[in-house]
Amino acid sequence: MTYREPARAADRRAGSLASSTGITFYGCEPGEAALIREAVSRLGVTPTVTSAALSEATAELAAGNRCVSVGHKTRIANAALHALSRAGVRYLSTRSIGCNHLDLAYAEKVGISVENVAYSPDSVADYTVMLMLMAIRNAKSLIRRTDAHDYRLSELPGKELRDLTVGVIGTGRIGAAVIDRLWGFGGQKLAYDIHPRTSADYVPLDALLQQSDIVTLHTPLTPETRHLLDRDRIEQLKPGAIVVNTGRGGLIDTEALLSALESGRLSGAALDVLEGEEGMFYADCRGKPIEHTQLARLQKLPNVLISPHTAYYTDHALRDAVENSILNCLNFESWTTHG
Template sequence: MSKEKVCVFSYRDFDEAEYFQKLSRELNIELIICRDGLTLENIDIVKGCRYISIITTPIDNVLMKELHDRGVKMVSTRSIGFDHINLKSAAQYNMHICHASYSTNGVADYAIMLMMMASRNMKRILQRADIQDFSLPGLQGREFPKLTIGIIGAGRIGQTVIKHLSGFGNPILVYDKYQVDEVKKHAHYVDYDELISQSDIISLHAPLNEENYHMINEHTLARMKDKVIIVNTARGGLIDSTALINAIESGKIGAAALDVVEDEFGLYYNDLKSQPLTNRHLAILRNYPNVIVTPHMAFYTDQDVHDMVYSSLKSCLLEASGEKNPWRVYPR
């Protein structure tokens, strides 16, 4: 049986390589490896491959056309989100687009960790401890189980967050278009306005699309409780960064914990310590004492890296055999 060729971009030796080598043998796949992200300069490496695997490289109309012209039939992104891929261009060039799935525990538990850190002023505690300032003023936290937590988006990750939170005893509100009976055991479904007005902590677990772009904005922030805590482990574009900054500076927002920010492409996962930070919103947010910013790390566990590699490679084989592909996001 001949091997299917898959061209892997942004191949990482320090974490993914072990899984790529093991799984490619098990799945009988030949890997064409590129350690850099896909660009017009290195695109010729895809010749002879019908399938490619990327991480978060933006795929615009130009790249989509060039991939099509070289015989590529499918782009698989090793991420749950796929907003970095131009789906209109995919339709134009009949390109199939697939994403990855992985254990929900990593992101869910990271989100809960951020909720607890933000509610206990952990950033300021750690900063003071580093300079041997062991004073108490300004560090008093909030009793976590007494806080009402609003979950926006109750997909696989959101449901896991709710399940894991249920042991803390918090009142939990949920906003999602689709209701699931299992969620109702631990939480109450409400409309969006009720959630944002009644929650002490709001945690985002929704995908980014045209409908919910900037769903946290000047107007929705104004309807929230004073000193609300915002947690985002989903996508940066769900929050209007300018409105967020204004609400932090006015004191409306008590704390924020952000694993994702707007316009993070090209920043995260790179060593930029000797370069100016070009994302002004990120530069500002990092400096507030009540804002925790982490570099899109919520997913990053051993299990999740394995699962992303597996789903990306298995997706290619399913497409090649014409079988039903649960990871395909376009065309559905």
């Protein structure tokens, strides 16, 4: 989907349908709910807003509405999609770029169209570059030592981005925005994408892995890209390389990455997403044993940064996601009404 700033022109186009359109919004945090209520009051949409995730039990909240909007934080079971269909829902807008938290084929089977949203790519791009800088300056160890009142310098100095080669895998809106930011730092930028579309040096994937000091992932998670960085490709990485992932956890074979990190072959990783993050990320796990053994191993490593799928989380991106989700629903109603 093409990124669009939520626009008043789009508001006016949607206006003729808004007064008769009801939308059920699932999985809304307080701040997101406030954005939804502000947007629907301006657009005239009738909302049903709940903090509950979409499930078979909560599908009844959509009764009478043909459109629903859902978050990405909870996996949506096929039983929930079937329940939505029985309630009369025909369109689902997910307030995320990725759709891997639901079964698209099954949704189509039960008569529900699914569409993602676009939001400002700057949120994830800014965060990605921040993780790169933190990784090459050994920020995790530095902060831990400083918090323990150890103010000595690290044994090894950090690196500067201008001296490094950064390989960007996937150059859609977010990958391209990362490359735009990297121009200001200097250094060499390599890119790989099956559809080259930005100002970078495109090379085959094997060459990018072998030449890059930092590899950052920005491709969608599909059956074809699952474990894009598998054991064989991780072994191709330049010794001492750093892996950054703000895309989807399944793009990396986590066990293979752990082996390379624990052996010292790679010098670090910065991961905002992780395989099996569901049920861990977005939950308060203080005082509880970490049952995700790979997460526990990664967090013990001094050269691995972990954050809980938060790269997208800015006020600007949330507002975009909410408004574009509503506009998606209104466009669906317009299309089905007027053909």
